[in-house]
Each structure stands twice: as structure tokens, then as C-alpha cells.
Amino acid sequence: MSDTGPKQEKPSEILIGLHDKPPAFESFLAALQHLMAIFIGIITPPLIIGGALQLPPDMKAFIISMALFVSGIATFIQCKKFGPVGSGILSIQGTSFTFLSLSIGIGLSVKAAGGTPEMALGTIFGVALICSPVEMIFSRFLPFLRRIITPLVSGIVVTLIGLSLIRVGITDIGGGKWLLTNKPELYASPQNLGLAAIVLITIILLNRSHNKWLRMGAIVIGLTVGYIVAALMGLVQFGKIGSLGFFNAPVPFKFGFHISWVHVIPMALLYLITTVESIGDLTATSMVSGEPIKGKTYMKRITGGVLGDGVNSAIAAVFNSFPNTTFSQNNGVIQMTGVASRYVGFWIAGLLVLFGLFPIVGGLFSIIPNSVLGGATIIMFGTVAASGIRIIASSIIDRRGVLIMAISLGLGLGVTFVPEILGIFPNIVKQIFGSAITTGGLTAIFLNIVLPQELREQSPDGDGEAFSRAK
Numbered sequence: 001m002s003d004t005g006p007k008q009e010k011p012s013e014i015l016i017g018l019h020d021k022p023p024a025f026e027s028f029l030a031a032l033q034h035l036m037a038i039f040i041g042i043i044t045p046p047l048i049i050g051g052a053l054q055l056p057p058d059m060k061a062f063i064i065s066m067a068l069f070v071s072g073i074a075t076f077i078q079c080k081k082f083g084p085v086g087s088g089i090l091s092i093q094g095t096s097f098t099f100l101s102l103s104i105g106i107g108l109s110v111k112a113a114g115g116t117p118e119m120a121l122g123t124i125f126g127v128a129l130i131c132s133p134v135e136m137i138f139s140r141f142l143p144f145l146r147r148i149i150t151p152l153v154s155g156i157v158v159t160l161i162g163l164s165l166i167r168v169g170i171t172d173i174g175g176g177k178w179l180l181t182n183k184p185e186l187y188a189s190p191q192n193l194g195l196a197a198i199v200l201i202t203i204i205l206l207n208r209s210h211n212k213w214l215r216m217g218a219i220v221i222g223l224t225v226g227y228i229v230a231a232l233m234g235l236v237q238f239g240k241i242g243s244l245g246f247f248n249a250p251v252p253f254k255f256g257f258h259i260s261w262v263h264v265i266p267m268a269l270l271y272l273i274t275t276v277e278s279i280g281d282l283t284a285t286s287m288v289s290g291e292p293i294k295g296k297t298y299m300k301r302i303t304g305g306v307l308g309d310g311v312n313s314a315i316a317a318v319f320n321s322f323p324n325t326t327f328s329q330n331n332g333v334i335q336m337t338g339v340a341s342r343y344v345g346f347w348i349a350g351l352l353v354l355f356g357l358f359p360i361v362g363g364l365f366s367i368i369p370n371s372v373l374g375g376a377t378i379i380m381f382g383t384v385a386a387s388g389i390r391i392i393a394s395s396i397i398d399r400r401g402v403l404i405m406a407i408s409l410g411l412g413l414g415v416t417f418v419p420e421i422l423g424i425f426p427n428i429v430k431q432i433f434g435s436a437i438t439t440g441g442l443t444a445i446f447l448n449i450v451l452p453q454e455l456r457e458q459s460p461d462g463d464g465e466a467f468s469r470a471k
Contacts, residue, residue, distance in 0.1 A: 014290050015212055015338035018089060022341055030339040031347035033219040034092060037329045037380055039365040040373060042071050042094040042352075045322055049100065049124075053107040055117050058245075061359060063121070063320060065248040067095045069356025070321040072349045074312035078305060078326070079345030087305030090334060090342050091285050093312055096325035098274045098435070099128070099267070103322055105427075106263050121320065122256035129317035130259065131267040135275055135310030142279075142303045149279055149302075151293055152401055153448050155391030157280030157441040160412045161328045162385025164436045167416075169381045172196075172374030179370070191233060192371035199226035199375025207336055219336060219376055226372035235369050244359045254320050266428050271310070273432065274325050276441040278309050281326035284387045288331050289340035293391060331387055332380030404447045412440020 016022050022030070046067045050060035074093035081088035106127060107120035115123070142149065171177050173196040174188035199222045206218035214221070230236050282305040283293055292298040305326065313323040334340050355361050395401065415421060416436040422429060433439045 013335065013338050014340055015215075016341045016344075018289050018291055018340050018342055020341050021343045022339070026339075027341070027344050027347045029217055029220065030337055030341075030344045031351060033217070033337060034330050034333050034344070034348050035351055035365070036219055036223050036376065037333050038071075038092055038094050038327050039355075040368070041097075041327060041329065042067050045095040045097060045100050045103075049103050049107065049322070052104045053111065053117060053120055055121075059117060059121075061244060062248055062254070065356045065359045066250065066319055066321040067356070068352050069248075069250055070312070070316045070319050070324065071095065072352030072354075072356060073315060073319075074308070074324045075345055075352060076349035077312060078308045079342045079349065081304060081308075084304055084307055085311050086308040087282055087285075087301045088342060089282070089285050089289060089291065089301060089305075090330070090340055090345050091282060091305055092327045092330040092345065092348060093309075093324045094327045095316075095321065096274055096313075096323045098270055098277065098325065099323045102263065102266055102270060103128075106260055109260065109263075110258075118255045119258055122253070123258040123260050124322070125253075125255065125317040125320060126258045127260055127263050127267050128323050129257075129314055131264060131271055132310050132314040132317065132323070134268045134271040135313065136307055138272060138275055139303050139306035139310065142306060143299050148445055148448055150395065150448060151283070151391050152395045152397070152404060153441075153444045154280050154283040154293070155388045155393075155395070156405060156408045156412075156444040157276060157388070157437060158284040158328070158391055159385050159388030160409070160436045160440040161277065161280055161284075162381055162383070162388055163413065164416065165329065165381035165384060166378065169374050169378035172370040173378060174371070174374070176370030176374075191235070192369075195226055195230055195233075195235075195369065195371040196375035196378075198229060199223060199372055200379060202226075203336070203376060203379060212338075215338060219333060219380075223368070223372060223376050226375060227368055230369045230372055237367055240367055241360060241364065246358065246360065248357060248359055250319050250356075252318050252320075266432075269428075269432060271313070271323070273435075273438050273442075274309065274323070275306055276445070277328075277437050278306050278326045280388070280437075280441070281328045281331070282306075283391060284328060284331045284384060285326075285334070287387055287391055287394075288334045291340075293394060328384050329377065329380050332383040335383045335387070336380065400451055400453060404444055404451065407447060408440045408444040411443050412436040415439050 043064050046063040050063060071094045078086045078091045078093055080086060103124045106124045110120040110123045175192040180187045202225050203218045203222035206214045206221055209215055279302055282302050286293050286298060309325055316324050413436050415434055419434055422434060
């Protein structure tokens with residue numbers, strides 16, 4: 001009898017499974033769609049941090065290139081799996097938004113003390129490096145926490161991830177956060193809404209096609225159509241990529257190695273928090289790929305993925321980039337395209353490394369108008385939330401489960417809708433609990449521990465999940 005736990009029947013929507021090796025062109029096409037979904041997410045944190053720290057243009061361009069380069073290395077490790085490191089599924093890594101505020105805080109404190117921009121970056125990467133073992137160590141204890149990190153808890157986290165990302169997608173549809181903040185009179189203009197609608201409608205029509213090539217290429221084709229229309233309207237600013245260099249060589253510790261000890265504990269806490277997010281992402285990836293979401297195989301992939309998160313964040317710090325984590329938007333791409341092969345991850349990794357070494361290539365992606373991206377990401381982020389609901393539905397939901405869902409979703413979304421509720425707390429508390437994913441995820445874990453069940457029994461696969469016995 002297999003000890004890997006029950007595997008989901010391969011969904012009819014999956015065209016290419018986890019271990020299938022598609023031809024080169026199909027792999028390239030699928031990889032390109034994943035890149036469309038993650039590219040802006042990878043380069044946005046270094047863009048924001050570089051702007052907040054007022055870094056020189058060449059330094060900002062370098063950390064953006066390194067973000068792409070490291071994401072490629074990290075994605076290859078996750079998909080390939082080296083010993084215990086990596087999940088072995090189509091899990092894409094990229095620069096984490098969780099560490100954004102703290103990284104800016106570290107950099108500003110160094111500059112306020114008279115430090116140079118190089119010292120500011122060297123300190124951010126130094127603190128990130130010495131704290132990365134926190135996630136590596138925690139990953140080793142996940143098998144003992146399987147009664148706590150249940151499908152109900154993971155499903156709540158995945159749902160919150162999707163719902164949180166929807167705000168990003170809908171903001172992009174109107175023209176992006178910068179436009180909303182700086183030129184609100186131009187936000188949600190007819191041309192922005194029209195571009196987003198063109199992309200969204202194109203993707204929907206192609207996704208419903210019976211032609212697998214059109215379905216697999218739906219996102220790329222939709223974004224390409226939107227890109228061309230935007231360019232014809234004069235909305236693509238090609239001049240922005242004219243100053244980019246030709247080649248960026250990775251240089252370990254280019255900005256030195258410094259430590260700000262007062263920021264070590266906050267950084268360590270963020271690594272614990274991103275563990276919860278990664279568990280949710282990896283569970284969703286297993287779900288949409290038709291792989292187990294319980295049992296030994298599932299737990300092995302989760303522990304390997306979280307360990308990979310920590311290892312990849314250490315590699316990121318060495319190569320002058322910010323902590324990495326799993327990207328949830330790729331689960332939407334898997335559902336939309338029906339391609340779950342981890343071999344596609346090798347192509348994604350190679351292209352990310354290429355873009356990192358040759359910034360002019362990636363520059364073409366970075367100037368895609370926000371409204372064009374929003375038309376694609378809104379549907380992908382929505383599918384992430386839907387995946388979370390599917391994971392929750394895989395558990396037996398009794399009154400206790402409904403109570404955990406209600407409180408976790410209520411508090412998680414509540415701090416997002418009304419962030420002022422945390423106004424009396426120190427900045428570190430706001431930083432940690434201001435995220436719907438963090439507040440809702442930690443609430444779900446806490447309630448799953450403290451709320452008793454009247455009767456428990458082992459699940460058939462022996463993973464210790466609680467079930468209510470019918471009376």
C-alpha cells in the first residue's frame with residue numbers, strides 16, 4: 001500500500017502533468033506566460049526600495065537585474081529539487097513583498113547615521129543573510145505540525161493570498177498605484193479601462209477554446225494584443241529602456257557585508273511569517289497540479305519548498321538581492337493554461353537568469369502599461385482565491401471549521417480594509433500584522449490549536465487530520 005497519501009485524480013483541465021516533459025516550443029510558450037505574470041512582481045520591490053533610498057540609477061538598475069538573476073536560480077532549485085532542498089513542483093520564486101517595509105527601514109536608518117547607499121544595501125542584505133536560517137530550521141519541524149497546518153488552515157491562507165492580490169490587479173486595471181496617488185484625475189480613464197477589457201476578454205475567449213495551443217497561449221496572446229494596442233496609442237514608453245546597460249555580471253557581496261543588530265529580530269519574525277505564506281502557495285500549487293494536498297508526499301514537498309525558500313533567500317543576499325519566496329500568481333497561470341510540468345520551471349529559470357544578465361531584454365517587459373497587466377492579473381489572482389476555497393472544501397467543515405474561517409477571514413481582511421485599527425501599536429506590530437495573509441494565517445493556526453474538537457480520528461492516509469464522526 002502506498003504511503004504517499006491519496007493523490008488527486010488528474011483534473012480534466014490539466015493538459016500537461018507535473019512529470020510530463022512537453023516539447024521545447026510548448027515549454028517555452030508556457031514559461032513565457034509565467035514570466036508575464038511574475039516579471040513586474042519581481043522587479044517592483046527593488047524599484048520601490050531603490051526609490052525610497054534614493055539610489056543612483058546605475059545602482060538601482062543593478063539590484064533589479066540581480067532580482068531577476070536570483071529568481072531564476074531560486075526557481076531552478078525549487079523545481080529541480082536538490083536532496084531535501086526544493087519542492088519538486090512547478091513553484092516559482094521571486095522577490096518577496098513581505099520584507100519591503102523593513103528593508104526600507106534598515107536602509108534609511110543606515111543613511112540617517114551617515115552611511116552611504118552601498119552601506120545601506122550591504123546592511124539590508126547582511127541582516128537578511130544571517131536571519132535566513134530561521135526559515136531553514138523551521139522547515140524541519142513542519143512534519144510535526146501537520147495536525148496544525150491542515151488543509152483548512154492552508155486553504156484559508158491561500159484564499160487570503162488571492163483576495164489580497166486582487167487589490168493589486170484591480171489597481172493596475174485603472175492605471176497603477178503611481179497614477180492613483182499622483183494623478184488621480186487620470187486614473188481609471190476610458191483608455192486604461194478599455195485596454196484592460198481587451199486583454200481580459202481576449203484571455204477569456206482563448207481559454208474557452210478547444211484548441212490547446214490557443215488555451216496554453218491565452219495569457220501571452222492577451223498581453224501581446226494589449227501591448228500592441230497600447231503601443232499604437234502611444235502609451236508604451238520605449239525611451240525608458242534606452243539607458244539600460246548591455247550586461248550585468250553577478251558579483252557576490254558587491255556592496256559589502258554589514259549587520260544592524262536592532263533589525264535582526266524583526267527580520268527573523270518576517271521569515272517565520274513568509275513560511276506560512278509559502279505553505280499556502282505550495283499547497284495551492286499541489287492542488288491546481290492535481291497532486292496530493294495531504295499525506296507524506298505532500299508534506300515532503302512542503303518541507304522541501306520551505307527549506308528551499310530559506311536557502312534561496314540566503315543565495316539572494318549573497319548576490320545583492322532581497323529575500324525570495326514562492327509566487328502565488330503562478331498557480332493562476334497553471335489553472336489557466338493546464339500546464340503543471342516542473343520542466344517548464346527550468347525554462348522559466350533560464351529566461352529569468354538571461355533577463356538578469358541582459359537587462360535590455362527584461363526592460364521590454366518592465367514598460368508594459370499597468371492597465372494591460374491588470375487585465376491579465378485580475379483573473380489570475382481570482383483563480384488563486386478560488387484555489388484556496390477548493391482546498392478548504394477538501395476538508396469536512398463543521399461548526400468549528402466555519403468559526404475558524406469566519407474569524408480568520410474577518411480579521412485578515414479587516415486589517416487590510418481598515419489599517420488604522422493598528423494605529424496605537426508600534427511600527428513593528430503594524431509591519432507584521434498589517435498583512436491580511438499574516439493576520440488571517442496566524443489566526444487560523446492559533447484557533448486550530450486552541451479550539452477543541454469533540455471527537456478526533458485518524459484520516460485514512462494517516463496524516464492526523466481531524467474529522468468529525470457522524471452521529
